Amino acid sequence: MTNELIGKRISVLDKGWIELVDLMPHPATGVSGDLAIVNAARTSFLGESKGDERDKKLLFYLLKNRHTSPFEMVEFKFRAHAPLVTWWQWVRHRTWNANAQSGRYTEFEENDFYVPDVWRRQSKDNKQASEGQIEPADDQYLTEQLLKHYDASYALYQDAIQRGVAREQARLFLPGFSVYYTWVMKVDAHNLMHFLRLRMAQDAQYEIRVYAQAIYNHFFKPALPWTAEAFEQFILAEG
Numbered sequence: 001m002t003n004e005l006i007g008k009r010i011s012v013l014d015k016g017w018i019e020l021v022d023l024m025p026h027p028a029t030g031v032s033g034d035l036a037i038v039n040a041a042r043t044s045f046l047g048e049s050k051g052d053e054r055d056k057k058l059l060f061y062l063l064k065n066r067h068t069s070p071f072e073m074v075e076f077k078f079r080a081h082a083p084l085v086t087w088w089q090w091v092r093h094r095t096w097n098a099n100a101q102s103g104r105y106t107e108f109e110e111n112d113f114y115v116p117d118v119w120r121r122q123s124k125d126n127k128q129a130s131e132g133q134i135e136p137a138d139d140q141y142l143t144e145q146l147l148k149h150y151d152a153s154y155a156l157y158q159d160a161i162q163r164g165v166a167r168e169q170a171r172l173f174l175p176g177f178s179v180y181y182t183w184v185m186k187v188d189a190h191n192l193m194h195f196l197r198l199r200m201a202q203d204a205q206y207e208i209r210v211y212a213q214a215i216y217n218h219f220f221k222p223a224l225p226w227t228a229e230a231f232e233q234f235i236l237a238e239g
């Protein structure tokens with residue numbers, strides 16, 4: 001089951017995606033992630049698996065009591081294509097290891113800019129948040145304006161490059177928050193749960209929430225079914 005997860009790619013937003021590049025323990029070892037956590041915990045007394053029922057019970061005990069270090073024994077490595085507005089928030093999580101595509105080496109491609117499906121209204125009670133949707137007529141108008149802005153920006157970027165300007169400087173013409181970048185990111189299961197709790201929450205911005213939700217549904221849950229169950233019971237349910 002988990003073997004099929006490696007290399008699996010999930011589409012997110014209009015042009016984004018996330019894929020699992022690697023997993024530790026690797027499925028080829030035959031040791032599941034949940035078992036790796038249990039085995040790590042039993043290292044305290046040099047033991048190992050005692051059968052599914054007792055193993056699962058121990059894993060639940062660990063998470064309930066925030067005995068977190070065994071969960072650091074499982075690692076996920078992702079590659080993701082996301083707009084800068086998402087990365088801007090994602091890379092605040094210092095416990096992830098990251099490597100990014102460089103706009104100094106690579107030229108940005110035309111149309112590789114985020115176009116939202118809908119325009120959300122500014123929230124009345126939360127200065128950071130959005131709610132609902134603006135009027136449909138304005139919605140269409142704003143999308144048209146955004147596309148014009150992207151075309152004009154990209155033309156200026158190309159013009160600068162053709163005039164010999166370095167890529168590192170020509171990118172000043174691009175609409176920063178919208179540009180899609182590719183990153184490779186690695187994190188352990190303990191810190192991934194922390195990220196998921198914060199970034200799947202309703203107060204997280206939609207453009208990062210959809211990546212967090214894709215990680216949870218398509219990679220975390222299938223790779224660590226017991227841990228996901230305990231996470232929902234002891235961490236998500238407690239808010």
Ligand SMILES: Cc1cc2nc3c(=O)[nH]c(=O)nc-3n(C[C@H](O)[C@H](O)[C@H](O)COP(=O)(O)OP(=O)(O)OC[C@H]3O[C@@H](n4cnc5c(N)ncnc54)[C@H](O)[C@@H]3O)c2cc1C
Pocket residue numbers: 092093094095096191194198199203204205
């Ligand atoms: C809804 C929402 C709104 C936000 N709004 C803003 C905002 O307006 N402005 C803003 O700047 N940020 C904002 N943030 C980002 C937030 O402040 C955190 O930087 C981000 O969520 C990363 O969380 P973290 O530090 O817990 O995660 P990580 O960096 O992954 O760290 C995980 C945990 O490790 C420990 N840790 C890691 N590094 C250190 C360290 N150097 N010292 C001590 N302990 C450490 C901490 O316990 C930490 O919780 C927002 C986040 C959310 C979810």
